[in-house]
Amino acid sequence: MKSSSTPIATSLYGRIRLGYVLIESSRLDEWQRFAGEGLGLHVDAPQAGVLAMRIDEHQRRLIVCRGPAEDVAAVGWQLEDEAVLELVLSRLRTDGVIVREKSGEAAGLRGVERYWSFEGPKRMAFELFVRPILGTAPLQMKAGGFITGAAGMGHLAISTRVPEALLAFLQRIFDARISDFIEERVNGVVMDITFLRLNERHHSLALAATRGRRMDPLRNRIHHLNLQVASFDDVVGAYRRLREMGFAMANGIGQHPNDRELSFYVTTPSGFAVELGWDPIVVTEEAEAGWQTCTYQGISLWGHFPESLTFGMKLGQTARALGSLTRKEYIPGVAS
Ligand SMILES: [Fe+2]
Known part of the structure; x- marks a missing residue:
């Protein structure tokens, strides 16, 4: 991941932002009405047991997957580039935090190419990613637009x-x-x-x-x-x-x-x-x-x-x- 030409980042400020939120719920029908008809987000149902909401060019911002928790399961933080990712990973290592790199189906669920996950506050998964997958279809939303x-x-x-x-x-x-x-x-x-x-x-x-x-x-x-x-x-x-x-x-x-x-x-x-x-x-x-x-x-x-x-x-x-x-x-x- 880190190449010799990767510049060394010294601060995350301005280079990290809230990227996605993953929710576990057994109330998918209600969530679909709530998010689509109510809040006015773009809602996709890409597979059984999953709702994927868009508000901008990111393919997924709010994801609801079927499960018993009725709560937020994971919070995704978008980092500017690999240098910033390397900085935060090194800090987590110093802090003794166990971080797991994930890809494949779990990354696809979140609308990212890959991500790095650790147990965050309140035992929510805090997840770090650099590259989101972008949506291609036009947004269909009741809301006029979102600021991201x-x-x-x-x-x-x-x-x-x-x-x-x-x-x-x-x-x-x-x-x-x-x-x-x-x-x-x-x-x-x-x-x-x-x-x-x-x-x-x-x-x-x-x-x-x-x-x-x-x-x-x-x-x-x-x-x-x-x-x-x-x-x-x-x-x-x-x-x-x-x-x-x-x-x-x-x-x-x-x-x-x-x-x-x-x-x-x-x-x-x-x-x-x-x-x-x-x-x-x-x-x-x-x-x-x-x-x-x-x-x-x-x-x-x-x-x-x-x-x-x-x-x-x-x-x-x-x-x-x-x-x-x-x-x-x-x-x-x-x-x-
Ligand atoms: Fe608030």
Whole structure:
């Protein structure tokens, strides 16, 4: 893989982006309606038990394969070139992380030529790839378009009981930079959310942790996956379609104070949410040079009101939060 002419990379910043998300679900029919008719993505069903969603030239961005987990199984990170791949692999080796190179059917499922996989946060597979397979057929989407490119396909937000160790891992391995923090109060509990950027997208990852006693109220490995549409009409159109179709709106349309994205959150058939948003700020090179990290109070400037949180759901979250106190959370690398 590495040739003598391969330049030595020193930083991943700006050279890594969210590439794909692989979901395991037994609800493929629901996912097809949700993603195609609701969110407005291009949906292919290339074989029994697999849905492959496109939002741009990549052949696969969101993949749902039949399985019992009802959760995210793998997250693919696209790297700029082999030199960057070599850099991250050497860092993982130093950290004692076991990495497996994969190709063939597993790579085809993900829409890439080959990939390198390790056990990531919350025991999701974190997968590295350089070359995606591109789709050839024209996109057929209800949405007008999605913003990807150098910023990748969107962002992920996860809850964690070990935010310091996870942050250190992501800084050490991915050169993650802190964009800002938000303090949010939920049912009397303070949540500290750290927003991490890997490129010009304001954040590719957000880590949420309860202050004081660390608890995790979520069944799923991620809280949400964010996709960025091209226009506000796309946000409103998807919101109206998903509501009319009966999908649970976790949070109605609103705006975050830090990235200024206008978005809503809808619950997927697998339980975590998709945030569909428009027009977040872009951290340009100029903005990067003068970036000031600050802390915002409250997750939303306005809106994002919970639309489908029932008493039973609150009770379930409380029970899971208390149950999490007795479990150890896996963190990859030397900290684990
Ligand atoms: Fe988000």
